[in-house]
Amino acid sequence: MLGIRMREGLELRSLTRLGEETTASGAPRRLVPVVGQYVAQGLLDGAAAMAGRAVLTLRGRLMADTVTRGLVE
Numbered sequence: 001m002l003g004i005r006m007r008e009g010l011e012l013r014s015l016t017r018l019g020e021e022t023t024a025s026g027a028p029r030r031l032v033p034v035v036g037q038y039v040a041q042g043l044l045d046g047a048a049a050m051a052g053r054a055v056l057t058l059r060g061r062l063m064a065d066t067v068t069r070g071l072v073e
Helices: 029-040 046-050 058-062 064-072
Strands: none
Touching: 029 046, 029 064, 058 064
8 A cells, every 4th residue: 555655656456356346447336436535635636546546646645544544444
């Protein structure tokens, strides 16, 4: 999960659990509302999220632990 702290962020499909339902991009379907909420709060970059990546915004970097926890729960 340290990858989310990097500039290029983290591929959302890397968070897929075995047998879990995914979106067309391969991201876990359970993360769609979570990622949407974080984008709306300004914690994740919206364009990157649409491309299947979790990239923290400047504000998101300050709350990286919270975002990480939300993505893995």
